[in-house]
Amino acid sequence: MSKYTKILSLMMIAMFGLAACGGDEGANSAAKAIAQLDTNTPDGAFMASVAAMKSNDLASLIKNSLTEEQYNELVTEFENNKTTNISEADKAQFAQTIGMLTADGAEENLYAMAAPQLEQARAMLPMMLMMGKDQVLQGIKSNPMLPEAQRDSAATIVGAAMDWAGENDILSEEKTKAAIAAVVSTAKALDMTSLDEVQNMNFDQALEKGSVVFAGVKNVLGAYGISMDDMLNSVEVDTVDVQGDKATMNVSFDVFGEEVKQVMTMVKKDGVWVGEK
Numbered sequence: 604m605s606k607y608t609k610i611l612s613l614m615m616i617a618m619f620g621l622a623a624c625g626g627d628e629g630a631n632s633a634a635k636a637i638a639q640l641d642t643n644t645p646d647g648a649f650m651a652s653v654a655a656m657k658s659n660d661l662a663s664l665i666k667n668s669l670t671e672e673q674y675n676e677l678v679t680e681f682e683n684n685k686t687t688n689i690s691e692a693d694k695a696q697f698a699q700t701i702g703m704l705t706a707d708g709a710e711e712n713l714y715a716m717a718a719p720q721l722e723q724a725r726a727m728l729p730m731m732l733m734m735g736k737d738q739v740l741q742g743i744k745s746n747p748m749l750p751e752a753q754r755d756s757a758a759t760i761v762g763a764a765m766d767w768a769g770e771n772d773i774l775s776e777e778k779t780k781a782a783i784a785a786v787v788s789t790a791k792a793l794d795m796t797s798l799d800e801v802q803n804m805n806f807d808q809a810l811e812k813g814s815v816v817f818a819g820v821k822n823v824l825g826a827y828g829i830s831m832d833d834m835l836n837s838v839e840v841d842t843v844d845v846q847g848d849k850a851t852m853n854v855s856f857d858v859f860g861e862e863v864k865q866v867m868t869m870v871k872k873d874g875v876w877v878g879e880k
């Protein structure tokens with residue numbers, strides 16, 4: 604799978620899974636924030652991506668993360684993948700899920716389905732977190748698919764997340780209902796009923812859909828007390844070392860009460876600073 608297919612797959616999975624609609628371009632545009640940055644520098648280009656995520660602007664995120672050639676290749680790959688046949692079973696599943704999420708009384712019905720499992724899950728969660736933390740962290744630190752330079756920071760984030768989950772009642776009735784409400788609200792904004800409509804989207808329309816999906820993800824996390832925007836607002840870059848068309852910089856951000864530090868490498872391709880693949 605190419606890097607472009609991975610980006611496309613993540614975008615489409617998010618669309619299908621959370622089912623959100625296209626947003627208001629003005630509301631989701633990161634253009635003003637990006638215009639204040641010097642994107643001709645590696646740190647400016649990186650912070651432009653952060654600004655795009657703050658604004659739920661996937662179009663700006665994608666365009667600022669790729670060279671023009673890479674972007675055009677991604678668009679071409681997107682269009683080519685639209686010819687992939689979707690099974691009748693997948694179409695039926697999509698229609699059923701959307702119907703359930705957008706029906707009258709959807710929030711109450713979904714909570715009624717979840718409630719019987721919540722009490723048991725609450726009882727099991729502390730033990731699962733306690734027993735599984737060391738195993739999960741060890742798996743991250745030895746994962747050959749994850750660049751070695753990123754393993755420590757990934758382990759820090761996951762470890763902090765598991766500690767946070769153990770200290771907060773994430774399976775409470777209040778938080779569960781709020782999360783369900785966020786998903787239902789996003790699904791009702793979709794204004795789509797079939798996967799055929801997904802296949803008929805052009806690339807820009809798919810990015811608009813994805814922008815509201817991203818906002819929906821933030822809202823679901825917010826229901827559990829997790830603010831992605833607070834994390835993005837905490838991002839800082841320092842010690843930028845530029846050597847020709849390659850640069851390294853120290854990136855830090857706060858998540859789950861922990862400061863995470865990561866050395867990031869940027870490369871200049873076709874006059875554009877992008878993250879090293």
